[in-house]
Amino acid sequence: MRMTRLHAPTLKDDPKDAEVISHRLLVRGGYIRKLSAGIYDYLPLALRVLRKIQGIIREELDDAGAQEVLLPAVQPSEIWEESGRWALYGPELMRMKDRKGGDFCLGPTHEEVIVDLVRRDVRSWRALPINLYQIQTKFRDEIRPRAGLMRGREFIMKDAYSFDIDDAAANASYDEMFSAYGRIFSRCGLDFRPVEADTGAIGGSRSHEFQVLADSGEDAIVSCTNCGYAANIEQAELSKPEAVVGFTGTLERVETPKVRTIDEVSQFLTKPAQAFIKTLIVQADSDVHAVLIRGDHELNPIKLAKLLGVSEVVLAEDDTVKRVTGAPVGFAGPIGLDGVSSIIADYAVQGMSDAVVGGNAIDSHFTGVGESRDFEVDRFADLRMAMGGDDCPRCAGTLQDYRGIEVGHVFFLGTKYSEAMRCNYLDESGRERPMVMGCYGIGVSRIMAAAIEQNHDDSGIIWPTAIAPFHVTLLPLQMNKDAVVDAAQSLYQGLKDAGVEVLLDDRKERAGSKFKDAELIGIPLRIAIGSRGLDNGIVEAKVRGHDAVHELPLASVTDWVLEQLN
RNA sequence: CGGGGUGUAGCGCAGUCUGGUAGCGCACCAGUUUUGGGUACUGGUGGUCGGAGGUUCAAAUCCUCUCGCCCCGACCA
Numbered sequence: 001m002r003m004t005r006l007h008a009p010t011l012k013d014d015p016k017d018a019e020v021i022s023h024r025l026l027v028r029g030g031y032i033r034k035l036s037a038g039i040y041d042y043l044p045l046a047l048r049v050l051r052k053i054q055g056i057i058r059e060e061l062d063d064a065g066a067q068e069v070l071l072p073a074v075q076p077s078e079i080w081e082e083s084g085r086w087a088l089y090g091p092e093l094m095r096m097k098d099r100k101g102g103d104f105c106l107g108p109t110h111e112e113v114i115v116d117l118v119r120r121d122v123r124s125w126r127a128l129p130i131n132l133y134q135i136q137t138k139f140r141d142e143i144r145p146r147a148g149l150m151r152g153r154e155f156i157m158k159d160a161y162s163f164d165i166d167d168a169a170a171n172a173s174y175d176e177m178f179s180a181y182g183r184i185f186s187r188c189g190l191d192f193r194p195v196e197a198d199t200g201a202i203g204g205s206r207s208h209e210f211q212v213l214a215d216s217g218e219d220a221i222v223s224c225t226n227c228g229y230a231a232n233i234e235q236a237e238l239s240k241p242e243a244v245v246g247f248t249g250t251l252e253r254v255e256t257p258k259v260r261t262i263d264e265v266s267q268f269l270t271k272p273a274q275a276f277i278k279t280l281i282v283q284a285d286s287d288v289h290a291v292l293i294r295g296d297h298e299l300n301p302i303k304l305a306k307l308l309g310v311s312e313v314v315l316a317e318d319d320t321v322k323r324v325t326g327a328p329v330g331f332a333g334p335i336g337l338d339g340v341s342s343i344i345a346d347y348a349v350q351g352m353s354d355a356v357v358g359g360n361a362i363d364s365h366f367t368g369v370g371e372s373r374d375f376e377v378d379r380f381a382d383l384r385m386a387m388g389g390d391d392c393p394r395c396a397g398t399l400q401d402y403r404g405i406e407v408g409h410v411f412f413l414g415t416k417y418s419e420a421m422r423c424n425y426l427d428e429s430g431r432e433r434p435m436v437m438g439c440y441g442i443g444v445s446r447i448m449a450a451a452i453e454q455n456h457d458d459s460g461i462i463w464p465t466a467i468a469p470f471h472v473t474l475l476p477l478q479m480n481k482d483a484v485v486d487a488a489q490s491l492y493q494g495l496k497d498a499g500v501e502v503l504l505d506d507r508k509e510r511a512g513s514k515f516k517d518a519e520l521i522g523i524p525l526r527i528a529i530g531s532r533g534l535d536n537g538i539v540e541a542k543v544r545g546h547d548a549v550h551e552l553p554l555a556s557v558t559d560w561v562l563e564q565l566n
Numbered sequence: 567c568g569g570g571g572u573g574u575a576g577c578g579c580a581g582u583c584u585g586g587u588a589g590c591g592c593a594c595c596a597g598u599u600u601u602g603g604g605u606a607c608u609g610g611u612g613g614u615c616g617g618a619g620g621u622u623c624a625a626a627u628c629c630u631c632u633c634g635c636c637c638c639g640a641c642c643a
Binding site for chain 1: 603635
């Protein structure tokens, strides 16, 4: 490809509305343009990257026995009514009517469509397992799209769905997808972790997210430094700490005028946050509970909801707090608290002594508190978010904090959709049974952004070779010198003939502009052809992201490039 | 949805407080110059100042309403 024929409008200035690195570089590098919030044009360079990613996905999924289909983007409400999600899905589901007044939506996901497809034509256990996937544009009307391609409303996703005869077979399908995902992300050149994830309201027993490690990631994850354990902090279970025996401190009520948050009280009393017990008043359906969490820890509402057997828990309204504690928000404590259904405490609170708790009265706290000596807990459980420094629940190691970008998710669905939509088959004994499903997503456009978050420097993008828009870029530095132009032209032809994807910067730009743009666009290999070196038959070769400059004879350029590409 | 910000040329911005009929840099076009890290100079193209209404002799500027976009949070799985 010749640069003069490539629509890659690069910018010197950062676009104002781009904050995160991948967003800035994709816009500046001429890869994407915004059409509306969370909706982007993909320009030629971006499309080349997306096709590389899609190619890797196709190869690995086809190898794993999946088959590609392409399902409609616009879906009728009927199948969503059947699965029950027409009512369940909120405004994130983009709904619309056709000219006859029929209800439709833009597909945010395709469980309904795929189940409808499979249930029509697959009737026998002999036809299973079957695994169908597609690569397609999804639309979710996100409350707040952000960070460019990272969380768009319209985005490209690969979604796959497996159908099996029973749990064991479905688990095998899951395992196969899990390992294919590992190969896909490795081939994309990403540093990632598969982490155990929350199975959420869908239920089911297994779920893993594939997280690309990057400081800008939206998700908080912990990973053991010793064994392979890794999990979303929402999911990470924590081992029960050993209870400490013996109390110190004497119970004492202290005045704490106008200080209510842990930080404020901690400063006021000059005691560390670990010495505090937070008392959170929560609402679970119609019940109100008090939840005790150590001051430096954070409640995990998902764990609490599971423990209480409800779909969700929320912090109680101010009025409720006042009613059950007799004090405004900020002074709740477990001592003398009897207006709640139960007092539940995180394991870390067990055996705490010389602690600080709220006094259930305005401007008042207790110090020197001993758990079980000064108040009763109804039950203890693992209720908090994991964090760096915690003990690994699987081995003797320690957990470390990471931020991650979720680029893939594998999910054991079970029979939720197949039962709701009667996607059944006849087993060997002629009995009708629901198929057991799994679903598997990859954020294709998000991978492009995640790869940049992980691979860039001050000058621009540094693409992993496997997903770079081109392998090599040629920079003729003086377009007015025939020798330079001719040498570049013959290198261009030679590389193309050798099957290399090459971008020739044949613009009549100065050398500086070409270098800058080449670095911004981030093609892995760069060959600079200048009159100075050419007098000695030499060009300069450089690998993007490395400082070393190699002087190469013209004749060996193609070999060098092929060697670099392996 | 709550909080904060912002909308002026393709991009980045000034002008708004204190009303007087729109400007700078980049990009783009023509030319001179330069020629290995975004060259310098000259001339030029391009804007209903997000939109609607109002106040005024006069509105980018003041008032009211409205829309878009960005950030934080809540929400969502």
